[in-house]
Amino acid sequence: MEKKAIHFGGGNIGRGFVAEFLHTAGYEVVFVDVMDKIIEALQSTKSYQVTEVSDEGESTKTITNYRAINSKTHEADVIKEISTAEVVTCAVGPNILKFIAPVIAKGIDARTDPTPLAVIACENAIGATDTLHGFIKDNTAADRLDSMSDRARFANSAIDRIVPAQAADAGLNVRIEKFYEWAVESGPFGERGPPKIDAIHWVGNLEPYIERKLFTVNTSHATAAYYGYNAGKKTIAEAMRDESIRGIVRDVLQETAALIVDKHEISSTEQQEYVETIIARISNHYLEDSVERVGRAPVRKVSRKERFIGPAAQLAERGGKFDSLLGSVEMALRFQNVEGDEESVELAKILKENSPADAAVRLTGLDRDHPLFPHVVKVVDGVQSDAKARTTAHLMDIALN
């Protein structure tokens, strides 16, 4: 029988990365999404194209052998598919995991296949599969929990490929960078071993991979996005052409490199080479990547385990330098009320309605006695004071005219 993988989220990374590699590995891919437009497009086509863009030119692959189900309207079909699949992946965004968990839980519960399902969340977050697993357990009957590992195994992953927003007329086709990295824990699959997916680099310990990726790629990318946005730049490539922003990105990466080299078995030479690769990748002018896309969801991005506070907190605990990271936090806090980004509206509200210390707790989740906390409060205070000064100036303007 043909191998089958169920993938939640038919968006950019879903179509342009996960499905591409599942397809190459010989899987039939069943996309699950809640967006009618994406589902209808996937149901009414037999193929779409993934085009890699780099200095070396363009190369296109055709993806076929897929189906699509709308989980909003056809939940029972999704459950049935999961009950007979080998793999479930998702790329829906870390905040959506709780919404896809109930249907996955039902699909897992309905399994009779002796080989456990492999569940791999492909989100930009530390321990995203563990988070999903937690929600799945919450949606499983208590008397079925002990035997769940007979029906499913859960492996965390680190996923890296820049897939910008696509042109309005692109349809299902995706333009992406050539570079990719997909590291997944092998341990959860035990003696039976993980599924055969050649693009995956199976690793015993994921922490060095996910921390190196999140605290280098995503820290630098988001730094360029927030500084770029506040300087009126349109794209990441444009921000990176600005010498001062490029210098700041390098300063931030020096701080995270110190942590990565100190904490993991990665030499400073190796980390420096990685940094150079990442700077070249995020400067790629072949990808039209807007500062708004890369800066999206600022509340998530300033949270405790994420790309700025995560490394800054660890550096503060180790007596390291973290002031450039605080600069990125400040710029992230200034990413407010951006059109189409709900979290940027929520961020503005939190900053308006709370004292500096309370806003710092709500946004970063840092304990008040953490060594980083007073530094973050100072940054929050500065951003709030600027906002108040701008409001006062605006009101005076209205009164005078």
Ligand SMILES: NC(=O)C1=CN([C@@H]2O[C@H](COP(=O)(O)OP(=O)(O)OC[C@H]3O[C@@H](n4cnc5c(N)ncnc54)[C@H](O)[C@@H]3O)[C@@H](O)[C@H]2O)C=CC1
């Ligand atoms: N775009 C990129 O360069 C990269 C993105 N990622 C991660 O991949 C994830 C997805 O990112 P993108 O593909 O860029 O976003 P996207 O917005 O293009 O795709 C997300 C998809 O999830 C779908 N979705 C939302 N709620 C759903 C639900 N309840 N059930 C099923 N589908 C649902 C959306 O309709 C959309 O099609 C995020 O966690 C992101 O951090 C990771 C590495 C690179």
Ligand SMILES: O=P(O)(O)OC[C@H]1O[C@](O)(CO)[C@@H](O)[C@@H]1O
């Ligand atoms: O939703 P997030 O965390 O911004 O995830 C997407 C990010 O991941 C990256 O692909 C890096 O792997 C960036 O291109 C992109 O900004």
